[in-house]
Amino acid sequence: MGRFGKILFITLLISVLGYNYSIVSFIPEEELVFDQVTSGTEALVGENITIGILIKNYLDYSITNITVSLNLTEASQLELISCSLGGLIGDNLTINETMASPIINEFAAVNITGLYMTENYLEYNVSEIKPEEKMIFKYNITSDIVTDSQIPWAYMSFYDNWTDLQENIRSSKYLLSFGIENDDIDPDLPRWDIGTPIPNGWAWIIFAVAPAVIAAISAFVLYIRRR
Numbered sequence: 001m002g003r004f005g006k007i008l009f010i011t012l013l014i015s016v017l018g019y020n021y022s023i024v025s026f027i028p029e030e031e032l033v034f035d036q037v038t039s040g041t042e043a044l045v046g047e048n049i050t051i052g053i054l055i056k057n058y059l060d061y062s063i064t065n066i067t068v069s070l071n072l073t074e075a076s077q078l079e080l081i082s083c084s085l086g087g088l089i090g091d092n093l094t095i096n097e098t099m100a101s102p103i104i105n106e107f108a109a110v111n112i113t114g115l116y117m118t119e120n121y122l123e124y125n126v127s128e129i130k131p132e133e134k135m136i137f138k139y140n141i142t143s144d145i146v147t148d149s150q151i152p153w154a155y156m157s158f159y160d161n162w163t164d165l166q167e168n169i170r171s172s173k174y175l176l177s178f179g180i181e182n183d184d185i186d187p188d189l190p191r192w193d194i195g196t197p198i199p200n201g202w203a204w205i206i207f208a209v210a211p212a213v214i215a216a217i218s219a220f221v222l223y224i225r226r227r
Contacts, residue, residue: 031058034156036171045178048081048140053154053171054107055126056134061161066126068137070154072119077147078176079119083139085112093117098127107136143178150175 033056043049053070057063072078084102086093094116100109110133115124122139129135143149153170160166 032056032063032169033058034154034169034171036151036154036174038174041174042177042179043142045146045180046142046144047178048142049176050138050140051151051174052136052138054134054136055129055156057129057131059161060131062128062130063158063160064128066129066156066158067123068126068154068156069121069123070139071121071152072141073121075149075152076120077143077145077149077178078141078151079143080117080122081140081142083115083117083122084137085115085124088117088119091118101126101135101137104136107134110135112137141176143176146179148175148177 033054035054037052037054038049040049053068055066055068072080081087083093085095085099095112096114098111098113099115101107101112103109110129111127113125113127115122117123117139124137126135141151151174153173156169156171157165157167158169
């Protein structure tokens with residue numbers, strides 16, 4: 001085999017080995033996605049921030065008897081207000097009948113078989129999420145004080161295709177900020193928007209008549225001196 005043939009052979013061998021390695025080392029996308037999402041993390045005190053808990057099933061089988069929970073006990077500055085199935089009635093919201101989750105864009109309606117929510121705890125049950133099915137469950141959270149507080153992990157458990165219980169699957173966290181409206185005024189500059197307002201008559205005298213009189217007198221004095 002000539003020198004050119006050896007080089008060609010080695011090149012082809014390296015290409016084949018590299019292709020096989022890329023196939024063996026290929027890592028597919030996550031097969032089960034569980035996470036919290038939001039379009040914003042800042043709001044004024046007393047306003048709501050909406051968080052979505054999503055589940056995307058890319059497995060080739062259904063997952064069943066799903067339980068999702070969120071505990072805000074350690075984030076005492078934050079308060080749950082409402083969710084996809086309603087708002088608090090008194091100090092809690094309890095649903096013991098089957099209701100459908102909302103249909104939003106790519107997210108399908110799935111059966112929620114039970115829900116319990118208070119100001120600092122949320123838990124709901126989903127009967128089944130089929131392969132290629134995606135669901136989202138939203139809740140609204142607020143604070144009545146200025147705070148930067150972190151939403152803790154949401155947790156999920158479910159039964160897989162072999163009826164084995166899978167537990168402690170957790171989502172990401174979010175840092176939420178509740179503040180007061182900022183007027184962007186430099187504290188070192190004088191404030192003209194506070195205090196007792198000047199009556200319109202005096203305002204005209206001070207800011208219009210008086211400057212005009214002073215300007216006229218100054219011009220007259222200057223004229224007399226130059227004569």
